[in-house]
Amino acid sequence: MDYLRTKVKNECFGCEACVQACPKKALAMQEDSEGFRYPQVNEDLCIHCDLCHRVCPANNMPECSHDQKYAYGGYHKDIEIRRTSTSGGAFTAIAQAFCDENYVVYGAASEGLDVFHKGIVDIRDLQTLCKSKYSQSRIGDTFRDVKSCLKAGKKVLFAGTPCQVAGLKSFLQSADISNLLLVEVVCEGVPSPLYVRKLDDHVERKYGARIQTLDYRSKGFKSTPSSFKWDFQRMRLDLKNGKILDKDRWFNPYWSIWLKHLMSRPSCYQCPFANTERQADITLGDLWGVHLYCPELYGKNGGASLIVCNTEKGRKFWAKAAEYFIGHELDFNTALKYQAPLRKHIDDNPDREACMRDLMDPETKYTEICRKWASPPTAKLLFQKYIWGNRQKVFIWNLKHNDKERNKNA
Ligand SMILES: Cc1cc2nc3c(=O)[nH]c(=O)nc-3n(C[C@H](O)[C@H](O)[C@H](O)COP(=O)(O)OP(=O)(O)OC[C@H]3O[C@@H](n4cnc5c(N)ncnc54)[C@H](O)[C@@H]3O)c2cc1C
Numbered sequence: 583m584d585y586l587r588t589k590v591k592n593e594c595f596g597c598e599a600c601v602q603a604c605p606k607k608a609l610a611m612q613e614d615s616e617g618f619r620y621p622q623v624n625e626d627l628c629i630h631c632d633l634c635h636r637v638c639p640a641n642n643m644p645e646c647s648h649d650q651k652y653a654y655g656g657y658h659k660d661i662e663i664r665r666t667s668t669s670g671g672a673f674t675a676i677a678q679a680f681c682d683e684n685y686v687v688y689g690a691a692s693e694g695l696d697v698f699h700k701g702i703v704d705i706r707d708l709q710t711l712c713k714s715k716y717s718q719s720r721i722g723d724t725f726r727d728v729k730s731c732l733k734a735g736k737k738v739l740f741a742g743t744p745c746q747v748a749g750l751k752s753f754l755q756s757a758d759i760s761n762l763l764l765v766e767v768v769c770e771g772v773p774s775p776l777y778v779r780k781l782d783d784h785v786e787r788k789y790g791a792r793i794q795t796l797d798y799r800s801k802g803f804k805s806t807p808s809s810f811k812w813d814f815q816r817m818r819l820d821l822k823n824g825k826i827l828d829k830d831r832w833f834n835p836y837w838s839i840w841l842k843h844l845m846s847r848p849s850c851y852q853c854p855f856a857n858t859e860r861q862a863d864i865t866l867g868d869l870w871g872v873h874l875y876c877p878e879l880y881g882k883n884g885g886a887s888l889i890v891c892n893t894e895k896g897r898k899f900w901a902k903a904a905e906y907f908i909g910h911e912l913d914f915n916t917a918l919k920y921q922a923p924l925r926k927h928i929d930d931n932p933d934r935e936a937c938m939r940d941l942m943d944p945e946t947k948y949t950e951i952c953r954k955w956a957s958p959p960t961a962k963l964l965f966q967k968y969i970w971g972n973r974q975k976v977f978i979w980n981l982k983h984n985d986k987e988r989n990k991n992a
Contacts, residue, residue, distance in 0.1 A: 584638040586621060592848040593640050594620050596772075597749025598721040600634035609634060611720070615942050617776040618718070618847050637752045644751035646859040647893040653917045654889040654900065655869045655879050656909015665810065668714040668799045669868045670887030672903070673741060673765065676864065679902035680739045680763060681705040686731050689741040690719040694793060695778050699724040699742065701731075711741070716798045716840070718772040718847065721746065725753040732761055741765040743772070744855035747862045763899055766860065768867030768888070770923045771850030773840045776941040777951070781819075781836070784948035791823035800828060801885060812868075812885035813972065832963060835956030843928045844937040844955055853927035858918070863896030864889060871920030873972040878983075879909055880976045888917055890924075 585594030591614075600621050601609040608627035611619040621634070635641055658664045658671030667674060677687050688701045689711030698720040702708060719742070728750060731738050738761060740750055747766045754762075778796065786792045800818035801810045815831035831837045839845060855861060869886035872879050879886045886909075891897040918924055931937075937955050940946045959967075966972075 584635055584640045586623065586634055586638070591618075591620065592852050595639065595745035595749065595849045595853075596620065596718055596847065597639060597745050599637040599639065599725060599749035599753040602721070602723065602725045603633045603637040603753055605629075605631065605633065616938055617774045617779075617941075619720070637749075637755070639745065639748040639752045642752055643854065644748050644861060646861060647863075649893050649897075651858075651914045652891040652897050652900070653912040653914040654891070654904065654907075654909055655872065655876055655886060655912045655917070656889075656904075656907045657879065657881055657884060657886045658906055659908055660906070661884075664884055665801050666709060667712055667885065667887075669812070669866070670885050670907075670909075672866045672887035672889050672907070674708060674712060675903040675906040676763075676765060676899060677705060677708050677739060678906055679899055680737065684735070685737040685739065686727075687711065687739045687741075688724055688728060690715055692796070695775065695782060695796060696720075698722060699746075701727060713797065714767065714799055715796075716773060717775050717778065718743075719746075721749070725750050728762070729754060729757055732757060732759065735761070737761045737763075739763045739765065741767070743767060743769045744861050744865075745769075745849070745853070748855060751861065763864075763895065764862040765864045765866060766862035768865060768921060768923050769853075769855075770841075771843070771846035771853065771928050774845040774847075774938065774941060776938075777836060777839065777845055780941065780948040780951060785819065785821060785827065789821055789823065789825050789827075791821040791825065793819050794822045795820045810882065810884040812883050814883075814967070830967070832959035832967060835952035838956040839937065839951075842933075842955075842957070843931045844934050845941060846928060846934075850928055851930050856923050856925070856927040858924060860890070860892040863893045864891055864900060865924070866890075867921055867924070869917075871917075873976050874920075875916050876910075876912065877976045877979045880972070881908075882976075883973050888912070888921065890914065890917070 596619050606627045606629055608624045609621045612622045613619050663671045663674050686701045686703055691700045691710045692715045697715040697717045728738050744766045747764050782793050797818040800816045816828050817834050818828040820826055867888045869888045872886050891900050940951050
């Protein structure tokens with residue numbers, strides 16, 4: 583069953599396949615009071631052709647590949663690409679390997695707080711699609727555009743969340759997809775945009791200007807890896823008056839509230855894509871646990887990617903993309919241990935309703951939301967992050983490892 587029939591919110595992923603499939607433009611996405619978008623039917627235009635139900639991945643889950651999985655960990659050789667990527671820059675490496683001629687790359691771009699999918703036809707514009715925007719992107723006409731590009735004989739790279747990839751596959755139905763490469767991000771759900779809107783109101787009151795750009799995972803300005811702080815997940819706000827605000831993850835209420843699953847989209851709590859059966863040819867994530875099982879790829883906290891090839895096609899493209907990378911094959915089951923969203927969907931939080939009520943209430947200020955729902959960092963965590971943590975442990979590991987290598991070669 584799907585949302586269009588039942589109106590049960592957790593049955594809609596917000597992928598927009600139904601809206602784009604409608605031959606009469608009788609469907610449109612509309613935001614609900616929590617800030618999540620759902621399709622609404624204009625009964626005057628609807629001809630009851632049923633196409634919207636048929637392309638809904640909640641009704642017709644597209645098939646996943648059963649090819650042998652191949653996992654790889656590492657980071658881009660170009661330090662500037664690594665700095666301007668969320669993890670290790672795997673998305674850019676794939677695009678570089680993919681874009682020779684007659685190509686289009688679709689991914690999520692942003693303007694201010696607005697996040698939307700768009701296509702680029704020149705690899706020099708790729709940066710607009712890089713970096714994770716932790717808000718559900720508007721798909722717009724992307725699926726239709728992908729279909730016409732494929733029909734016109736173009737090569738298409740589409741990157742998005744697993745539900746968006748499933749939506750696209752469902753939308754394309756029997757179209758020839760031999761020229762389509764599907765890349766998905768590991769996804770722990772999408773948060774309500776109401777939080778960043780309250781944050782925007784707050785910064786305007788406090789600093790006299792609204793947010794111009796929001797970088798959810800800034801790694802800093804300098805192109806020296808020793809200055810990067812990948813696992814500090816720094817959020818950086820550039821305000822319209824030139825002021826810059828940034829905070830390490832532990833002091834940022836956003837991460838605390840979202841990762842307690844207090845404000846995720848209803849369907850994310852039952853996400854059918856959060857398991858090892860993947861929708862895309864390639865799955866990209868952070869190489870969490872890198873300091874524990876492959877410290878040689880930690881690279882001074884500059885950011886590392888986990889790449890999982892789910893299909894032979896994905897593996898073929900990654901073999902080309904890996905030329906831009908420093909890294910190596912990983913044991914998939916070991917990588918899986920550190921990647922909860924590849925194993926299970928997020929759990930319900932019984933406080934979600936109360937937190938969402940506060941977010942929806944125009945009288946409840948941002949500071950009140952943070953005080954009530956975010957948890958401050960523990961002393962142990964701060965000790966690990968700023969005094970003795972991953973970075974220092976990997977430094978010692980490197981010293982010991984290099985000593986062993988020297989002794990071996992002596
Ligand atoms: C909402 C969301 C949740 C995520 N959760 C996790 C997680 O729990 N664990 C984990 O390991 N990794 C997670 N990731 C993936 C991770 O943040 C990186 O996107 C991924 O590792 C690729 O990084 P990169 O350095 O290769 O490329 P980057 O250059 O940083 O590329 C980012 C890629 O993500 C796409 N993208 C960005 N924002 C969105 C969006 N809003 N919707 C759809 N696609 C988008 C871009 O088009 C691009 O392809 C998440 C990403 C998103 C967008």
